[in-house]
Amino acid sequence: MSDRTDQELARLKAQLGPVAARFDADLLETCPSTSSLLLDRAAAGAPSGAVLWALEQTAGRGRRGRAWVARPEASLTFSLLWRFQPGTRLSGLSLAAGLAVAQALEGLGARGIALKWPNDIWLDGRKLGGILIELHQSGARTAAVIGIGLNLAPPAPGDVLDQPVAGLSESSAVSTDPVVALAAVLASLATTLDLFERQGFAVLRDAWQARHALQDQPVRLVDDSGEAEGLCRGVDAEGALMLERDGLLVRVLGGDVSLRRRG
Incomplete structure (x- = not known):
């Protein structure tokens, strides 16, 4: 050392x-x-x-x-x-x-x-x-x-x-x-x-x-299976992302997923 x-x-x-x-x-x-x-x-x-x-x-x-x-x-x-x-x-x-x-x-x-x-x-x-x-x-x-x-x-x-x-x-x-x-x-x-x-x-x-950068913003999710778009509605009590698509909330778990601001 x-x-x-x-x-x-x-x-x-x-x-x-x-x-x-x-x-x-x-x-x-x-x-x-x-x-x-x-x-x-x-x-x-x-x-x-x-x-x-x-x-x-x-x-x-x-x-x-x-x-x-x-x-x-x-x-x-x-x-x-x-x-x-x-x-x-x-x-x-x-x-x-x-x-x-x-x-x-x-x-x-x-x-x-x-x-x-x-x-x-x-x-x-x-x-x-x-x-x-x-x-x-x-x-x-x-x-x-x-x-x-x-x-x-x-x-x-x-x-x-x-x-x-x-x-x-x-x-x-x-x-x-x-x-x-x-x-x-x-x-x-x-x-x-x-x-x-x-x-x-x-x-x-x-x-x-309180520090969520993309709260309620349009976002795009990318993983090995493709892409999905929606509104970012924060996370639940286990840390899963809540993505709103066509008025429904979809729960997205962590893993090999990339979240990007849409636009």
């Missing part, structure tokens, strides 16, 4: 304060994918609260096979391992994680934060970050590897993008220091995941809905 990573991890522990004991963080200068490495560590018995943070990620994964590449100093990319008690219903977990991230950024002073089902964080209508959750089963217990990528700075000139992208530096956040942002997000995740484990997504639904 380099002096730089030692110093950053010491700063993170200090920033986390009393909740630092709930996390076991490791920092890499560069790696292909924090989630892939943490899944391997989960299989080897890594504890709940294990965090793998990379200054540079070269082969990160997003939903539907998209890449998430982190540029040093411009992105925050990390994965968190969280082990749930047997019998925990995980419906809506990606939404709960997104809510935790949004609340953490708001706590840093960011305004204009919104959530797009099922796993995107937006700033003023542009993508600020994303979440990818992968599960690992060990006996009766399920472990979730929660991969999170946040743009700390806006895209650089020449970046090839498939959608409008924002950076946290464009918000009113008091800091874009990756250590400060990571500590805030981890602390928020611990509180939110504890509540989620006890009571499910239903107790978080209203807070998620």
Whole structure:
């Protein structure tokens, strides 16, 4: 471990304060994918609260096979391992994680934060970050590897993008220091995941809905079977999207589905 990573991890522990004991963080200068490495560590018995943070990620994964590449100093990319008690219903977990991230950024002073089902964080209508959750089963217990990528700075000139992208530096956040942002997000995740484990997504639904980017807007759903259009009517108590089509509500579960604003 380099002096730089030692110093950053010491700063993170200090920033986390009393909740630092709930996390076991490791920092890499560069790696292909924090989630892939943490899944391997989960299989080897890594504890709940294990965090793998990379200054540079070269082969990160997003939903539907998209890449998430982190540029040093411009992105925050990390994965968190969280082990749930047997019998925990995980419906809506990606939404709960997104809510935790949004609340953490708001706590840093960011305004204009919104959530797009099922796993995107937006700033003023542009993508600020994303979440990818992968599960690992060990006996009766399920472990979730929660991969999170946040743009700390806006895209650089020449970046090839498939959608409008924002950076946290464009918000009113008091800091874009990756250590400060990571500590805030981890602390928020611990509180939110504890509540989620006890009571499910239903107790978080209203807070998620209050930040819903596409509420009552015309949208298009895309998956491997085709496309569907309708009005986005929010989510139910299990985190399923409610799509209104021809006056009827259709319940759309998570998975390999992309939701886009129509127009």
